[in-house]
Amino acid sequence: xxxxxWYVSGPLIGLMVPLLLLxxxxxxxxxxxxxxxxxxxxxxxxxxxxxxxxxxIWNLVFVAGVAAGAWIAVQFLSSxxxxxxxxxxxxxxxxxxxxxxxxxxxxxxxxxxxLLSLKGFVLMVVGGFCVGFGTRYAGGCxxxxxxxxxxxxxxxxxxxxxCFMAGGFIVANLVLPFILKL
Amino acid sequence: xxxxxxxTNTDFEVRSLDxxxxxxxxxxxxxxxxxxxxxxxxLFGIILVKxxxxxxxxxxxxxxxxxxxxxxxxxxxxVTGMIAVYIIKKTGVKTIHGEKVDLHPxxxxxxxxxxxxxxxxxxxxxxxxxxxxxxxxxxxxxxxLVSLFSAVAGTWVYxxxxxxxxx
Numbered sequence: 001x002x003x004x005x006w007y008v009s010g011p012l013i014g015l016m017v018p019l020l021l022l023x024x025x026x027x028x029x030x031x032x033x034x035x036x037x038x039x040x041x042x043x044x045x046x047x048x049x050x051x052x053x054x055x056x057i058w059n060l061v062f063v064a065g066v067a068a069g070a071w072i073a074v075q076f077l078s079s080x081x082x083x084x085x086x087x088x089x090x091x092x093x094x095x096x097x098x099x100x101x102x103x104x105x106x107x108x109x110x111x112x113x114x115l116l117s118l119k120g121f122v123l124m125v126v127g128g129f130c131v132g133f134g135t136r137y138a139g140g141c142x143x144x145x146x147x148x149x150x151x152x153x154x155x156x157x158x159x160x161x162x163c164f165m166a167g168g169f170i171v172a173n174l175v176l177p178f179i180l181k182l
Numbered sequence: 183x184x185x186x187x188x189x190t191n192t193d194f195e196v197r198s199l200d201x202x203x204x205x206x207x208x209x210x211x212x213x214x215x216x217x218x219x220x221x222x223x224x225l226f227g228i229i230l231v232k233x234x235x236x237x238x239x240x241x242x243x244x245x246x247x248x249x250x251x252x253x254x255x256x257x258x259x260x261v262t263g264m265i266a267v268y269i270i271k272k273t274g275v276k277t278i279h280g281e282k283v284d285l286h287p288x289x290x291x292x293x294x295x296x297x298x299x300x301x302x303x304x305x306x307x308x309x310x311x312x313x314x315x316x317x318x319x320x321x322x323x324x325x326x327l328v329s330l331f332s333a334v335a336g337t338w339v340y341x342x343x344x345x346x347x348x349x
Contacts, residue, residue, distance in 0.1 A: 003234035004229075005254075007254065010233075011262040013233070017263040017266055022283070024279060030312040048340075058216050061216040061219045065221065066226050070228070070318070071227075072227070073232055078231070083239050089246065093242075101239065104318070105326070110325055127308035128308055128335075131312060133300055137347065138296075138297030143312070145294075145298075146260065150263070152285050156289065156290040156294050166299060168303070172242055
């Protein structure tokens with residue numbers, strides 16, 4: 001079945017929280033791995049990266065597992081059917097020449113050739129930078145705040161989640177149309 | 183002893199700077215014990231792909247209020263997590279190594295607003311939060327390696343500018 005319905009996949013994602021807590025007292029989160037990579041590879045005396053990252057190596061192993069799991073899912077558990085999205089979105093995107101739904105990222109936008117165009121640069125490089133900068137500034141991402149933080153009833157995580165969504169609404173509706181026209 | 187004191191300090195520093203996604207365990211295990219997190223990661227990666235949470239199309243649908251799918255996924259994940267954390271707190275269940283489960287509060291900072299908005303901008307552009315960045319690379323979208331590298335650079339620049347930013 002493509003995709004797994006929300007009432008199956010959502011609870012499975014939620015179960016990652018107790019799984020990691022019970023496996024070894026680990027709080028669920030992904031964006032910290034980016035910080036550990038900085039601490040391990042280029043700390044250059046920045047105090048924010050001066051900590052014992054080896055103690056957090058489990059998080060790097062976890063994200064390596066995420067990549068491996070995605071590979072397994074695509075190789076062995078996928079029918080190869082195109083992504084089914086709302087007809088309204090299909091109509092809007094076709095106006096920008098985006099018609100390929102064969103993979104989960106639009107191949108028309110995200111490839112090594114478009115990377116060299118202004119549009120591709122903004123989507124992949126500027127977008128990636130905002131993800132790394134913003135998640136660390138906020139102290140967590142969708143996993144660490146929206147799922148782990150809200151599960152533990154932390155109101156600052158609710159503030160963060162509302163801001164994630166607000167930022168996304170602004171860019172997706174007001175800014176992205178201009179970028180896709182580039 | 184000196185070494186221990188120093189390590190404790192460093193940990194405090196990490197916590198005061200950044201309250202999420204930390205290793206709460208005080209136990210020391212051989213490195214191969216990390217294989218359990220590899221397996222947990224594999225499960226998470228499979229779920230992310232099968233739920234299509236890693237899809238740029240699904241993220242655009244979400245931000246245009248054109249589909250309930252993503253809201254259902256995140257909402258039911260949070261409810262499941264809440265129930266699980268409540269049960270863990272109520273029953274005082276221990277980890278598989280017999281440790282007490284530690285849950286720490288996340289103090290508020292203005293970073294959750296400014297950083298949250300900036301992450302939201304990036305989420306709408308790349309169509310991926312950090313988990314999906316790793317999953318997309320594994321799924322075969324190799325160009326997303328560039329986005330991941332850029333995200334590492336963003337984290338690094340945050341670390342550099344941190345003393346000058348409002349918190």
